Amino acid sequence: MPKNSKLSKEPYTFKCEIFSFAMLLWELGAQKFPYKDKEMKEIISHVTSKNRENFKDFNPSNNGLYHESIAKGFIRIIEGGWAHESNQRPTINNIYQELDRLVETHSPRKRPSNSNSTIITPEDDEDNLIALETIIxxxxxxxxxxxxxxxxxxxxxxxxxxxxxxxxxxxxxxxxxxxxxxxxxxxxxxxxxxxxADANVPEAQYYYANALEKAKKPGFLFLEYFTKAADNDNVLAQHELGRIYYYGLNGVEKNEEKGIQYLKLAAVKNHQAAINDLKKINPNLIISTENEKKTTN
Structure with a gap:
């Protein structure tokens, strides 16, 4: 999907959640609410203009809560999650691994045996007894x-x-x-x-539409999700929509032209069932589909 300068046109992906997660980490680290006195329009303008919150409250000399390297680790994670281009943000797995490394590095149990620091008993270090499950x-x-x-x-x-x-x-x-x-x-x-499906995963849109279609729910919600999946280039949805429109299935108004368009989209991707459907409708459609393949290659 092409990018658009308008926020409302941006596709929602999990990378949006990464930004929110980074904001949550900032909130926990700074011990304050972000954008507290801003209206929603101001917040949107602030973020889309590449402005971010500062890290002055992460300075150990200011709050005494963090070791300097922990503060730097948090800042590194948050800044990565705040990257303006969503494809530059880390995965949630990367973030958890980084947090895990911070725990490992600064856990009292990891200190050298010759350290002069106070000995930590299990009671004092109860939080560190929780084993972190490896994230595959x-x-x-x-x-x-x-x-x-x-x-x-x-x-x-x-x-x-x-x-x-x-x-x-x-x-x-x-x-x-x-x-x-x-x-x-x-x-x-x-x-x-x-x-x-509501988070724009094409395969999920297809399967959810399929479930709605089989359940014979009133209305045409199934058609909406099939269309979303097809527009997101899901070949199964393109084939299904082609059949629905061409034959007027499930109460949908028959539209042979639209049906053939969707069937051809699937056939170009070598979907055999779509190819077979086009052969039954008109063998000449296969020739035109083959020509479209050559044009796109």
Whole structure:
């Protein structure tokens, strides 16, 4: 989707949540509310003009709360999350690993045995007894799924889903749908598909539309989600929309021209069912589709 200077036109992605998470870290570190006296329009103007909050309250000499290197670590994480271009922001996994490193570096239990500092007892260091579970990178979870290691994949998806990543929520929904996590749960699948679909995940939009279509809910909400998925280049949705419009399925007004357009979009991507549908409608459509392929290549 092309970028637009207007904030309302920017697509919502998980990187938007990274900005919010960085703001939360700043709020915790500075011990104050950001933008306290600003109206929403002022906040939007402030942020889109690349302005950010300052870090004067992170200075150990000002508050005495932080070791200098901890403050620097926090600032590094927050500034990364505040990057103006969303594709330059770190992943949530990167942020958690960085926070984990700060804990490891400054945990009293990691001090050398010859340190002159006061000995820390378990009672004094209770917080450090909590083991941090290793976060499997999402890419490894997806690879585990493709290799058939669904138990590892599911653990990865469960953990990342708690961090709110829409892509992972889609994967979690898919596992609920197929029962790959042990037992199929269609209701949970639909709920997660909707959550990911509303965060603009094309695959989730397709599956949620499919669920609405099969449930025969009144109205045409299923058509809306199929269209979103198709516009986001999901080939399954393009094929389904082509059939819906060409044949006038599920109460949708028949529109052969529109149906053929969607079928051709899917056929260009070598979707065999779409190719077969076009052959049945008119074999000459396959020739025109082949010409479109050559034009785009």
């Amino acid at each position: 990178p999402l890419e490894e979870g997806i690879l585990a799924h493709r290799n058939g290691n669904r138990e590892v994949a599911w653990k990865c998806f469960e953990l990342h889903a708690t961090l709110g990543d829409p892509i992972v929520i889609y994967w979690k929904a898919y596992y609920y749908l197929k029962g790959y996590n042990g037992k199929a749960d269609p209701n949970k699948a639909v709920k997660c598909f909707k959550q990911a």
